Amino acid sequence: MKNIIVVAVLFLALTPVFTHGRREGDFVCPAPPLARKGSCGSTGGQSCFYIVNAAYPARRLPRNIRCVDVGVNESQCLADILCK
Known part of the structure; x- marks a missing residue:
């Protein structure tokens, strides 16, 4: 019984993280x-x-960052960000 309570408390404490x-x-x-x-x-x-x-x-959570060549000695950085 005590183990179940400990697991439940840990779950509730870590959920917001x-x-x-x-x-x-x-x-x-x-x-x-x-x-x-x-x-x-x-x-x-x-x-x-x-x-x-x-x-x-950091609050925009950049992800899927990648480099794409667009010409001779030119490239672009592409990424996905969190929109509002």
């Missing part, structure tokens, strides 16, 4: 492309990660 930041009505949409110099290459994804996280605050 995992649901924080997401509310009903929130949805994800594509962010405007961010220009980047140079081709994507092997480090483009990491570079875009830094560029996108500098452009959007």
